[in-house]
Amino acid sequence: MSGFITELQQYQKKLNLTIEQEILNNEDISYRSKMVSFCILLLVLIISPIIILLVRNATFTIQNFAGNLVDKTIELRNEKKKSDRLLFEMLPPAVVMQLRQRRQVPAENFDSVTIYFSDIVGFTNISADSSPMEVVNMLNTLYKLFDSRIRKYDVYKVETIGDAYMVVSGLPQRNGILHAGEIATMSLDLLVGIEHFKIPHRPNDKLEIRVGINTGPCVAGVVGTTMPRYCLFGDTINTASRMESTGEAMKIHITEATKQSLEKLEDIYEIEIRGVMEIKVSDSPSSIIQGGAEVT
Template sequence: MIHPSNSDKTQLDALISRGMSHRQTKNNLAASYQEQRKSFLLKRLQLQAQILLVAGLTLIAFFLWANSSLEAKIYAFKIGAVVELFILLCWGLCKTPIGRRYPDLIFLSLSWAVTCVVQVDIALLFNDLEPRTSIWTLMFLTQATIIPVQWWMHLISQLGTIICYLTLYLLYNPVLKNPSAFYVEQGLYFFWTCIICVFSVYLYERLRKKEFQARTAMELAQQKSERLLLNILPEMIAEQLKQQPTTIADSFLEVTVLFADIVGFTELSTRTSPAELVELLNTIFCLFDQLAELHGVEKIKTIGDAYMAVAGLPNQSKNHASVIANMALGMQKAITTFNTENNQLFRIRIGVSTGPVVAGVIGLKKFAYDLWGDTVNTASRMESHGIAGSIQVCEATYQLLKDKYLFEKRGLIQVKGKGEMMTYILKEINFKP
């Protein structure tokens, strides 16, 4: 098996974590709806408390002005002060961990601070239990307008107000001041007000949930499209194409290009079913892709059973040759492990070259990031004129790596289209100081 170094393990863990985060995206987005609704509820509760405080002050001022007797003014001030104190307490709780954890209770407390507290105060002071439907209606309409979430909370607050009134009525058993038709009329108005408030909140929340689900689905689709695009093009190039869809061609003074070919794969295709052949090739190339991700190498393309990659672009780096060397050694180990686990005898032939290239995206359809230049041709020749199971590099690559890696000098070889070239076989990392 391959035993990566500590730095490789760290990078591999990060790669695995990124993969897991993609799988968890949908669950995280779905769960965030509840958090968004709770955050919205808390903000609107604070807003409603502020509005009720101001409205309460105007009502206190009105009753102080409307009542001529000092005793009536004192009673009006007492009732208003108690209600304002309860509202202020609810507002303060919204900013505490208790409020953030139990916003539903704050909602009910704020509602009953106006409806039930006023009933209790008036009952204790005046033994007057006439239904205050105007205050109740104003409160419930305010809540349905400002806090249109969790319809069942609105229903509970309304039922609580009615239960409070009926409880006080049974305890005090007052004499009714108005004919029964008056109370039936008030009850009908109040009933339909409650129904309309709850139903409107229900419809609003249902609409918001559908909008959230649609937005989530769109975000997931965008993320999926983004990941698909990044599987085809480097991130930097993808961003350039999205901003300005034109031909992209950049020159790089020095990069290192790798070509790899699986020896014996063509022969295997004559005695293996296409499905099995593709499965084997996919498994091998997935191992190479993982190594490319691990070492920060840019995969360019696959052609049949050949694999092409480059280091040093589109993000330029100084250690591009070492990165490719490490990947090439890792590919050899990966093939050895694959053969052991799948009872195969594959060998890989790798060619490496260093120098300038032009890289970019051309054409109008089926975009692909590709490389051009003599360095690419040399790397291809290093592979095609190489030795099965070996990593052959050109002189330029050797000069960059000779102090860090062990090489075997192959000598001058005749290269098609290039003439004689000095080549070297990369063996392993030089562990000696």
């Protein structure tokens, strides 16, 4: 029994040593875990403000970008409206929409339209006695007056070149038999406006214009790709130009076709027969007027 007790005591000592060693190992592991956790926590505490600051800066940058994007979008819309107005002044709205869709705009035949031509009487002499800037200022002032007045009528301004002013009714939107009346009333309105017009650099001189009108068929279409122009083709345009060139100052010179079209309307126009006149017309089957300049 004494030997058994002695052996048991030895095993008890070994067990105590083993337990103490295990406790020390666990304490070391626990200490290391605490140190690692403390380091991680310290790292998080150090990095968190930096992350928050970066997120705040990123949010502020995104907000500024969004605000700038909204401003740029508004500016883009305003610029688009300006470009649309410019395009609509150069080309009919229906043609502009087709060009935006990258569709080819085919030429279209119109059975009956009315063409208006006008120019300034004595423009060559006025230009000779004026500087280029004075001539440009005079034309700008005059055509601003014309443009403001023709907006009241169902007409389309084709173009102005020099002192020539060309307007058409009945295209690109057809208006039945009303085109002759629209052009006639517009012409009378322009004559009334020109009576009160004063040349900016020569206020004592009175400006006069000649007006020619013709009614008939024509073909209209877009010509060109880089700078597309809406052009009118046909002898109707050529004859209207001849009516203007052979007309009298402050008078509206019309053809028989225009007279017949006006007589179909309910509006009453005073028409004075001028008589038979020989008007030179192109010998070719068709003639082209592009922006008021005749090309045969």
